[in-house]
Amino acid sequence: xxxxxVLETAAQKALxxxxxxxxxxxxxCEDDLDRRRKHRLKRFIRVNRVWFDAxxxxxxxxxxxxxxxxxxxxxxxxxxxxxxxxxxxxxxxAINLERAxxxxxxxxxxxxxxxxxxxxxxxxxxxxxxxxxxxxxxxxRVVHLENFCSPQVTTHMTRNVIKQCLESFPDLQELHFRYxxxxxxxxRALETGKxxxxxxxxxxxxxxxxxxxxxxxxxxxxxxx
Numbered sequence: 082x083x084x085x086x087v088l089e090t091a092a093q094k095a096l097x098x099x100x101x102x103x104x105x106x107x108x109x110c111e112d113d114l115d116r117r118r119k120h121r122l123k124r125f126i127r128v129n130r131v132w133f134d135a136x137x138x139x140x141x142x143x144x145x146x147x148x149x150x151x152x153x154x155x156x157x158x159x160x161x162x163x164x165x166x167x168x169x170x171x172x173x174x175a176i177n178l179e180r181a182x183x184x185x186x187x188x189x190x191x192x193x194x195x196x197x198x199x200x201x202x203x204x205x206x207x208x209x210x211x212x213x214x215x216x217x218x219x220x221x222r223v224v225h226l227e228n229f230c231s232p233q234v235t236t237h238m239t240r241n242v243i244k245q246c247l248e249s250f251p252d253l254q255e256l257h258f259r260y261x262x263x264x265x266x267x268x269r270a271l272e273t274g275k276x277x278x279x280x281x282x283x284x285x286x287x288x289x290x291x292x293x294x295x296x297x298x299x300x301x302x303x304x305x306x
Contacts, residue, residue: 103135141170151177175202221250225257256301
């Protein structure tokens with residue numbers, strides 16, 4: 082008995098072309114703030130190998146999400162041989178200095194390379210100081226510092242973190258600061274702000290904008306010559 086060949090439609094053939102599949106995956110990620118984005122991509126990459134290759138890069142591109150753990154929490158759960166695979170896709174990530182209390186977890190970042198990392202968010206709202214890991218040392222362009230004026234964080238701690246950012250990321254272009262706009266930390270904010278703003282001005286940065294509510298925010302950008 083002869084087998085009847087199965088005819089493929091033009092659409093089925095197109096969905097095996099990597100470039101077309103990549104365009105579909107990008108369309109699913111048009112809104113990076115959409116909480117359903119990662120859920121859609123997880124289903125997307127289970128279709129076949131071509132779809133996996135197109136979707137996994139986008140799934141891991143942005144790890145700076147309030148609904149996700151920071152980098153230490155994410156990579157601690159991944160088998161060591163697979164960590165470099167996923168780290169190679171990350172462009173936007175977050176770290177929490179509280180993780181530094183666990184030296185085993187904290188040290189794992191020293192052994193992972195993040196070749197595409199461009200933006201890093203650092204949460205300082207902990208009564209603990211630790212040196213920043215040199216993630217993407219020569220390619221990080223933007224750093225966000227969260228809660229740098231919180232009651233648990235001293236001016237000395239914030240000053241050291243700023244110093245590390247300037248020394249560790251030579252190609253840094255922007256520094257963003259964000260903290261709750263509460264009266265109880267207004268004095269601390271003024272004291273800390275004067276110190277670090279002077280540091281940034283001396284390093285060739287200029288203030289671009291500032292916002293007041295519901296969080297106080299400020300952005301400093303490296304001045305162009």
